[in-house]
Amino acid sequence: MHQMNDLRRIDLNLLVILDALLSEQHVTRAAERLHLSQPAVSHALGRLRDLLGDRLLVRAGAGLVPTPRALELVAPLAEALAQVRALFASERFDPASTQRTFRLAMSDYGAAIVLPGLIRTLRRDAPGIALQISHASREGMLEGLVNGDIDLAAGVFPELPHDLRSTPLFEEHFACLVDRHSLPVEGVLDVPGYLARPHVLLEMRGSGTPEIERALTAIGERRHIAVSLPHWSVAPQFISGTDLILTVASRALHGIDAQQLSVLAPPFHIPSFDFVLAWHQRRGGDPALNWLKAQIEQAIVRA
Structure with a gap:
């Protein structure tokens, strides 16, 4: 009976609000995401703290930081909400009317x-x-x-x-992008020519392209990185007119300026992916x- 009384205190909407708060770590942003008022979300956070016996989120600067207890809840909460959504989802999904x-x-x-x-x-x-x-x-x-x-x-x-x-x-497979006018007369890219060029590395937060580095290690070579950036879309603009080379997934190079740039196969084996x-x-x-x-x-x- 005690367990049933505890369940009656729990509003499923509170779990949805907790999920948004843990994701946004900000009351106002969570309220905007849920289309609720800021006071309503703040009130819900108070009820959650009471129910769970933990502060859950504590103020840090302009935002909120989850407590260790809150961090433990992130994965099981997401799983529970997904199961509830699946429980109430219609077997006949209608894309035209779904919001x-x-x-x-x-x-x-x-x-x-x-x-x-x-x-x-x-x-x-x-x-x-x-x-x-x-x-x-x-x-x-x-x-x-x-x-x-x-x-x-x-x-x-x-x-x-x-x-x-x-x-x-x-x-997908890798391809190399270079300035057309920087190639030798025969237009061939060999391993020495590849390694002699300064390279553009695509990476985000320390996560580069390990497939290329592993392939170079396999032949006992390393490349010199001149430019690191987190996205490829701007790279063709500064490869043009330079000796730089970009090794990237081939589909990224569709529609490049063929008058100015050349797409070539790497001069060593890089496995497809x-x-x-x-x-x-x-x-x-x-x-x-x-x-x-x-x-x-x-x-x-x-x-």
């Missing part, structure tokens, strides 16, 4: 490939579905899936935690998310 926001993580490379076709499909068939796109390192994307901060991640994930699932979207869509296994019963995954796969096929 949902999905959080997707991908690089600008992934966004250029996935989003154009996907967004056209959503505007046509599911105008009530909104997307929040974030950009993070590989490690950051996987962490976001595990703790429930994101719904889907598109990227290159050679290893996944045991509770994540994935499906390949396409196989799968670009995949990943999600947490707890979301497997969500028909709306499964529909969205299918639309992403179709968008890749049409691209």
